[in-house]
Amino acid sequence: MFSLKEYTQEIFATIILLIILIALRMIVAKLIRRYANTSHLLEHRTNLVIKYIHILMNILVTISLIVIWGVDTKDIFITVSSIATVIGVAMFAQWSILSNITSGMVLFFSFPFRIGDTIKIHDKDFPIEAEIEDISTFHVNLKTKDGEKIIFPNNLLLQKGISIIPTHHEEREFYD
Template sequence: MFTFKEYSQEIFATVILLISLIALRIIVANLIRSYAKTSQLIEHRTNLVIKYTHILMNILVTVCLIVIWGVETKDIFITVSSIATVIGVAMFAQWSILSNITSGMILFFSFPFKIGDTIKIHDKDFPLEAEIEDISTFHVNLRTKEGEKIIFPNNLLLQKGISIMPAKYEDREFYD
């Protein structure tokens, strides 16, 4: 039968770990938001990065909980390596998904363009000039002058040459 004294160290360590996770999630989210404000990044993209960092922290805490509750370290490594192998094989077949997610993160942190910018994609087979409507994890939504909506994968944006077109202002006379 379960007794508190028998598992008091594990319970105490679990409580400390969970409190630390909550505090760390709040601190990391605030740091990412403050970076986003200073860099004038879009809230939608900021929330995606926060979501990904929280997932990573949850995975690390799960591994720590497994260690705290006495699972053998060699068993953890065997399980993790087996899972990583299966995911690696599956993702190799779906490398474009990983490529688009990675490209989305690179676009988030380097931020060469923003929503509302008009860009020109230099592609010999399919040159394109369009305005950026949205930037998501996997793709960028573009709208051409003709009103055509184009969904362009993030990894292709990093592979192709891109020009950010200057904003077009109407020439008007100024009256004082």
């Protein structure tokens, strides 16, 4: 029969791990928000980055719980490799989505340009000069001087040469 005394260490370790997870989630969210405030980044971009980091933390805690509860290492590797294979096959056609999400994270932390900046994208076939209206997880919304709206994928922004064109205009506030 099941006895709590047999699993005291596992239960104690699980409780401590969950407390650490909750504390780390709050600390990380606070640090990212502070970083975003000092960098004047938009709230919805900050929330996306926090969400991605929380997902990563949850995956690591799940793996830790599997180890704490004594699941055989061989079984863990078989399960993880099977899941990775299925995800790899399913996501093979969707690599650009993952690339855009990763690029969005890079743009968040490096912020080479901001909303309101006018940029020139150096593309041999289709050069673009436009103002950045929004930077989201997958793409950047641009608006040309002629009023044309262009949606440009994040991963291409990191692949192309970009010039930030200095503009002399009054400061504007941007809202989510």
